[in-house]
Amino acid sequence: MVTVADYKGKVKPDWCPGCGNFAQLSAIGGALTELGIEPKDSVVVSGIGCSSNMPEFINVYGFHGLHGRLLPVAEAIKWANDKLTVIGYGGDGDGFFEGTQHFYHTSKRNVDITYIVSDNQIFGLTTGQASPTTEMGMVTKTTPKGNIEKPLNPLDFALTAGATFVARAFSGDAKHLKEVIKAGIQHRGFSFIDVFSPCVTYNKLNTYDFFRKRVYHLEGNDRKDIMQAYRIAQEWGDRIPIGILYENNEKTYEDYDPILSKGPLISNPVHKLVEDDLEEFA
Amino acid sequence: MKGTEVIVRVAGAAGDGVQSAGLIIAKAFSRSGLYVNTYNYYQSLIRGGQSWYQIRASHDKVKSQGDGLDVLIALNKDGLERHTNPMINEGGASPLDGVAIFDKAITGYARGKATYCEMPLGEIAAKYGKNALMKNTVAIGAMAAAIGLDFDILSGVIADQFGKKGDVADQNVRAAKEGYDYYGSNFKKLDKDIQYGNTKRYMMAGGEAVGLGAVSGGLKMYVGYPMTPASSVLHYLASHADQFGIFVKVSEDEISAINMAIGANYAGVRAMTGSSGGGFALMTEALGMSGMVEVPLVVYEAQRSGPSTGLPTKTEQGDLMQVIGASQGDYPKVVFAPRNVEEAFYMTREALNLAEKLQMPVIVMSDLYLAEHYESVENLDLNFKIERGVFAKDNDPDYKRYEYTTSGISQRALPGQPGLMHNEDSDEHNEYGAVVSDADTDPTLRRLSMEKRMRKIKVYLQEMPPTETYRYSDAEYAIVQWGSTQGVVEEAVDILREKGIKAGAVEINRVYPLNPDMGKLLSGKKKIIVVENNYSGQINRFLRSEFLVKTDLITKYDGESFYPGALAEELEAVIRRN
Numbered sequence: 001m002v003t004v005a006d007y008k009g010k011v012k013p014d015w016c017p018g019c020g021n022f023a024q025l026s027a028i029g030g031a032l033t034e035l036g037i038e039p040k041d042s043v044v045v046s047g048i049g050c051s052s053n054m055p056e057f058i059n060v061y062g063f064h065g066l067h068g069r070l071l072p073v074a075e076a077i078k079w080a081n082d083k084l085t086v087i088g089y090g091g092d093g094d095g096f097f098e099g100t101q102h103f104y105h106t107s108k109r110n111v112d113i114t115y116i117v118s119d120n121q122i123f124g125l126t127t128g129q130a131s132p133t134t135e136m137g138m139v140t141k142t143t144p145k146g147n148i149e150k151p152l153n154p155l156d157f158a159l160t161a162g163a164t165f166v167a168r169a170f171s172g173d174a175k176h177l178k179e180v181i182k183a184g185i186q187h188r189g190f191s192f193i194d195v196f197s198p199c200v201t202y203n204k205l206n207t208y209d210f211f212r213k214r215v216y217h218l219e220g221n222d223r224k225d226i227m228q229a230y231r232i233a234q235e236w237g238d239r240i241p242i243g244i245l246y247e248n249n250e251k252t253y254e255d256y257d258p259i260l261s262k263g264p265l266i267s268n269p270v271h272k273l274v275e276d277d278l279e280e281f282a
Numbered sequence: 283m284k285g286t287e288v289i290v291r292v293a294g295a296a297g298d299g300v301q302s303a304g305l306i307i308a309k310a311f312s313r314s315g316l317y318v319n320t321y322n323y324y325q326s327l328i329r330g331g332q333s334w335y336q337i338r339a340s341h342d343k344v345k346s347q348g349d350g351l352d353v354l355i356a357l358n359k360d361g362l363e364r365h366t367n368p369m370i371n372e373g374g375a376s377p378l379d380g381v382a383i384f385d386k387a388i389t390g391y392a393r394g395k396a397t398y399c400e401m402p403l404g405e406i407a408a409k410y411g412k413n414a415l416m417k418n419t420v421a422i423g424a425m426a427a428a429i430g431l432d433f434d435i436l437s438g439v440i441a442d443q444f445g446k447k448g449d450v451a452d453q454n455v456r457a458a459k460e461g462y463d464y465y466g467s468n469f470k471k472l473d474k475d476i477q478y479g480n481t482k483r484y485m486m487a488g489g490e491a492v493g494l495g496a497v498s499g500g501l502k503m504y505v506g507y508p509m510t511p512a513s514s515v516l517h518y519l520a521s522h523a524d525q526f527g528i529f530v531k532v533s534e535d536e537i538s539a540i541n542m543a544i545g546a547n548y549a550g551v552r553a554m555t556g557s558s559g560g561g562f563a564l565m566t567e568a569l570g571m572s573g574m575v576e577v578p579l580v581v582y583e584a585q586r587s588g589p590s591t592g593l594p595t596k597t598e599q600g601d602l603m604q605v606i607g608a609s610q611g612d613y614p615k616v617v618f619a620p621r622n623v624e625e626a627f628y629m630t631r632e633a634l635n636l637a638e639k640l641q642m643p644v645i646v647m648s649d650l651y652l653a654e655h656y657e658s659v660e661n662l663d664l665n666f667k668i669e670r671g672v673f674a675k676d677n678d679p680d681y682k683r684y685e686y687t688t689s690g691i692s693q694r695a696l697p698g699q700p701g702l703m704h705n706e707d708s709d710e711h712n713e714y715g716a717v718v719s720d721a722d723t724d725p726t727l728r729r730l731s732m733e734k735r736m737r738k739i740k741v742y743l744q745e746m747p748p749t750e751t752y753r754y755s756d757a758e759y760a761i762v763q764w765g766s767t768q769g770v771v772e773e774a775v776d777i778l779r780e781k782g783i784k785a786g787a788v789e790i791n792r793v794y795p796l797n798p799d800m801g802k803l804l805s806g807k808k809k810i811i812v813v814e815n816n817y818s819g820q821i822n823r824f825l826r827s828e829f830l831v832k833t834d835l836i837t838k839y840d841g842e843s844f845y846p847g848a849l850a851e852e853l854e855a856v857i858r859r860n
Contacts, residue, residue: 079529
């Protein structure tokens with residue numbers, strides 16, 4: 001019987017007090033616990049950024065890789081051993097700047113992993129530069145006269161790329177966050193969850209208060225209707241939806257591939273070369 | 283060129299079927315019990331240009347494409363002139379003084395000193411089928427008659443080549459036979475003493491040998507991104523994925539490819555990636571991560587002429603500094619540079635074992651020449667013991683992923699193993715994998731972790747075999763080569779020896795770290811001459827700095843390989859220079 005305590009890491013998080021990442025740490029541990037998944041079978045792969053320090057703070061097999069590159073590592077771990085529950089966890093700078101092409105292609109490949117982005121709309125660890133989701137007009141260290149680039153819409157992007165589970169949650173709504181993560185992990189295929197995660201130090205615009213006033217739970221939407229999901233993804237302003245926008249069960253990359261569909265690579269026997277294998281060279 | 287060997291060249295434009303004709307000829311030689319060695323001269327285009335394919339064969343081992351030319355099959359006028367007229371000849375290959383076989387439609391060409399065998403190639407081909415390329419088969423038949431090759435062996439190769447196309451195979455065999463007979467009735471057989479036999483050998487290119495070596499080494503996943511000349515490994519493995527049960531993936535970029543290979547290895551699956559210099563440049567950050575997190579990794583790096591996009595279909599050894607210097611910071615890595623096709627097979631699988639044993643990146647360097655030219659391979663040892671290194675036992679409450687051991691090698695734990703959960707971190711970390719770079723940067727732990735990783739190199743150096751040499755025991759002049767230039771350098775040494783010059787070769791197939799025995803090997807020589815297929819002499823600089831030796835340098839950076847005769851002349855000039 002797995003308990004929440006099993007997921008407690010040995011290292012104490014060094015995030016700023018009040019950081020949105022704390023709620024996600026609890027939600028990921030809680031979701032895995034409630035799904036009865038043991039820590040030994042859980043892998044958290046991260047990139048670089050404040051949120052990406054997560055693998056140290058949770059008792060799983062953690063892999064803290066390179067900025068923007070968590071998805072290819074996570075995908076290959078799943079291909080190697082499909083008994084593992086693989087969660088990719090990183091920030092908006094990590095995933096939507098340097099990691100953009102991986103985000104796109106992992107979505108379209110529909111690899112059976114869960115990708116959670118702690119989206120604080122700012123660079124935190126590097127002390128407050130504009131990120132790909134920073135709102136227009138916002139003053140940051142790198143945009144002293146206000147950001148002049150339109151923010152990237154991660155939900156719209158994931159839908160276009162072909163992700164089969166697209167959701168959004170908010171660190172200030174812990175229970176809902178955990179339920180969304182649970183659904184994402186349970187979804188067979190690529191699950192993308194964008195989490196509003198207020199940066200209490202460097203983002204004075206998108207604060208807990210900002211989101212509390214605006215977010216509402218999606219209810220009754222047709223999760224299989226991608227056009228409806230696109231419309232929901234465009235909502236921004238006084239009311240901002242959180243919840244599962246889109247969920248569709250399609251064959252995964254692993255289902256299609258002739259080798260992976262036979263089983264995980266780790267249990268594949270190694271081919272022993274014989275003279276017959278060389279006949280084509282004779 | 284000896285009378286016991288034969289050199290055939292097929293020349294034409296891209297799209298003329300130059301390479302497939304060349305491969306049929308090479309295979310026919312190989313099945314006739316001859317050693318073969320091929321050379322492919324082509325451009326990065328699908329139609330047009332000027333390309334040629336050379337096949338050298340002999341009863342004795344042939345180590346390079348050789349000098350001279352016996353038979354030219356010219357598929358267009360440009361090819362005929364370029365390879366028979368010394369004034370027009372380009373590309374470093376010797377002009378022909380043997381026979382040139384070409385279609386009678388080619389007229390008004392500038393003549394050289396070759397014997398011009400004008401044949402109705404197109405007319406003969408038209409009798410058997412509509413495919414214009416069948417005239418190549420007619421020419422191949424004529425070539426067989428010119429050098430006394432057994433037609434039955436040739437017809438077997440042609441039948442195999444077109445085998446899947448039913449009637450087409452038969453049409454081609456008959457077309458070749460008419461070419462064979464036509465030549466016999468109209469032209470003279472070459473005065474050669476080629477000793478055909480029936481020894482069975484395989485004919486393989488370096489890229490295929492790397493792929494096959496990887497299979498032998500227990501590879502389960504290969505991930506890459508297309509780039510000449512690394513793609514041949516990707517192609518070989520992709521076309522044999524089912525046969526070998528290997529998962530082959532082309533990813534969105536090389537950064538993804540290397541990170542995927544790292545992810546799979548982390549989870550316990552032997553995986554490898556590969557690219558040419560440009561793609562490798564994109565991989566370098568992750569290469570350092572493999573060193574830092576101590577995840578085993580093998581990367582295949584096939585060099586082509588650089589810098590930048592460079593000459594995509596031309597050879598060079600210009601990436602050595604890039605490969606040994608790749609990625610920021612100090613971390614242990616090993617770089618191999620197999621000297622020939624057979625060694626590409628053995629070193630690839632050795633790299634896979636070594637990477638897991640030492641938990642570090644191992645790079646196997648090749649180049650376009652090695653990757654794409656065919657060589658005879660015999661007596662391949664298919665037995666291989668896969669060594670996975672050390673793993674922790676389940677449920678260790680004090681498990682230290684990066685334990686500071688004497689060897690520097692610590693026990694791995696794979697996700698899924700109970701009671702060994704830990705963090706693998708690209709940040710500097712302590713024995714447990716906990717980061718020492720953030721809240722409490724610890725200079726002592728940093729030092730210990732760095733030293734732990736670097737100690738693994740000592741393990742490698744202790745088990746490193748001695749540097750290999752050629753005709754070196756009494757050598758007064760040391761000719762130093764690395765990687766694919768082995769064959770041509772050995773042949774140049776032979777030429778010098780025939781002239782009474784006591785030269786011998788020092789051959790480097792383990793380019794990083796260099797074998798410490800090199801210092802002793804190079805001492806007391808009249809001259810040390812380093813031969814490299816690049817502009818600046820990259821291993822030359824490295825040798826000088828590591829062993830404080832005085833060297834001379836011979837380079838070539840025109841995109842082509844060295845030729846034995848020309849290289850021997852250059853070496854002799856350096857040797858005679860005061």
